[in-house]
Amino acid sequence: MTIPTHDDILKVDFDDVYMRSNENYNSIISRNWNEYKHHNFTDLCSYAKYDICRNSKGVSFTADCRKLVILLDNMSHILNGNHHNKIYFCIYLNYKLHELVKNYNCIVRNPIDVYRYMTEARRTWFSRTIPKTCVGYLVDLGDETFLNFRKLDQLYDNFYKFKYNKHSCSYAEYCSREYKNLLRTSSNEQNMDFHDLLYEFIYHFEKYMIGVESCKDFSQWGQPQSKTNRSAEGSTNTSAMKVTREMGGIKEIERVIEMDGTGKNILKIISERKKTLDKARLSPHTGTETTVSSGMAVLFFSVLIIVFIMYKYTAFGSYFNPRMRKLKRKMKKKDKKNMNIMGSHEWIYNNENGNKYQIQYSYMDNSS
Incomplete structure (x- = not known):
C-alpha cells in the first residue's frame, strides 16, 4: 500500500x-x-x-x-x-x-x-x-493545504460547469479573474507548490478557451491584443515571477513570463513548464530512492575512512594489533604444519622408490 x-x-x-x-x-x-x-x-x-x-x-x-x-x-x-x-x-x-x-x-x-x-x-x-x-x-491536511485545495476546487468546479454550459460566460469570467489573483498571491508568498498547481489549471483552461468562440473576453491569451491595448495597459499585462525550487539542494531557477501575445505562444511556455512537472510525477518516489542510495554509499565510505584513521593514528589501533598478531601466528603455525606434512609425504615417497631399486639390485647380485 x-x-x-x-x-x-x-x-x-x-x-x-x-x-x-x-x-x-x-x-x-x-x-x-x-x-x-x-x-x-x-x-x-x-x-x-x-x-x-x-x-x-x-x-x-x-x-x-x-x-x-x-x-x-x-x-x-x-x-x-x-x-x-x-x-x-x-x-x-x-x-x-x-x-x-x-x-x-x-x-x-x-x-x-x-x-x-x-x-x-x-x-x-x-x-x-x-x-x-x-x-x-x-x-x-494543514490549514494552508486545505485552503489551496478549496481555491483549486472552486476553479475546477467553475471550469467544468463552463464546459457543460458554454454560453454561461460567468463561469469563464470567474476562472479568468480568480486564477490571475491566485497567481499573483502565490508568487508574492513564494508558495511554489501551489504555483505549480495553478500552472496545471491555466494550461487546461487556456487550451480549452482557444477553441471556444464565445466568452473570448475572459481568456487572458485567447486572442492577440491590439497594439493600442498593449500600450494603454502597459505593465498591467506584464507579470514577472521568479521561481525558486528545492531539488536535492537549493537551486534557483528564474523564469520571466510575459502575459502578452497570442494564446499559442503563451501555451507553448506553459506547456514547457507542465512537461517539467509531468516528468517529476512519472516516478514520484524516484528522487527519494536516489537520495537514500546516495546517502548509504556516502555513509559506507565514511565508516571505512573513520576505521582506517582510528586504526592508523589513534590509540584504538592497539586494540586491533593483538588480534592481528594472534591471527598471523595462527596462519604461520598452520603453514608450518602443512609444510611438515608435505615433507613427510615426500620422504615416504622417495624412500619407497629407493627400496624398489635396492630389491632389483640385490636380485641381480644373487644371480651373478
Whole structure:
C-alpha cells in the first residue's frame, strides 16, 4: 500500500484528481442522486449529523454528506482499476472530508475518523457496504493545504460547469479573474507548490478557451491584443515571477513570463513548464530512492575512512594489533604444519622408490 506523503498531496496533478475518464465527480453525483438504492444514504448522513456533527443546522450537512457517500459507493467506477486513480481519488476525498467537518464545525475533526464512521455505520445498519478503499490513504491536511485545495476546487468546479454550459460566460469570467489573483498571491508568498498547481489549471483552461468562440473576453491569451491595448495597459499585462525550487539542494531557477501575445505562444511556455512537472510525477518516489542510495554509499565510505584513521593514528589501533598478531601466528603455525606434512609425504615417497631399486639390485647380485 502506497500511502501519499505530504509532498504527494501538494504536487499531485489536480486535473487528474478532479476528473477521470471525461467524467467529473459532480456528474457522478447528479446521475446517482435520485437512484432508489441511494436513498439510504440520507439516513446514514442523518445519523452522522447527530453523532459527529450535531452542532450543524438545516439540511445542508445531510446533502453534502450524501454527495461524499455517493462518491464512495461509486468508487469502483471512478477508479476503473487504476492504482494512480485510487491515490488521486483518495486525496480528493481527503480534502472533501476536511471541508465537511470544517464547514459545519463538527465535533469529529479528523477525516480518518469520519471515514471510519461512514464505513462501519453502513455495515451495521444496511445490507450494502461502503468500500474501505481509502483506508490508509487519508492524512491530516494543514490549514494552508486545505485552503489551496478549496481555491483549486472552486476553479475546477467553475471550469467544468463552463464546459457543460458554454454560453454561461460567468463561469469563464470567474476562472479568468480568480486564477490571475491566485497567481499573483502565490508568487508574492513564494508558495511554489501551489504555483505549480495553478500552472496545471491555466494550461487546461487556456487550451480549452482557444477553441471556444464565445466568452473570448475572459481568456487572458485567447486572442492577440491590439497594439493600442498593449500600450494603454502597459505593465498591467506584464507579470514577472521568479521561481525558486528545492531539488536535492537549493537551486534557483528564474523564469520571466510575459502575459502578452497570442494564446499559442503563451501555451507553448506553459506547456514547457507542465512537461517539467509531468516528468517529476512519472516516478514520484524516484528522487527519494536516489537520495537514500546516495546517502548509504556516502555513509559506507565514511565508516571505512573513520576505521582506517582510528586504526592508523589513534590509540584504538592497539586494540586491533593483538588480534592481528594472534591471527598471523595462527596462519604461520598452520603453514608450518602443512609444510611438515608435505615433507613427510615426500620422504615416504622417495624412500619407497629407493627400496624398489635396492630389491632389483640385490636380485641381480644373487644371480651373478
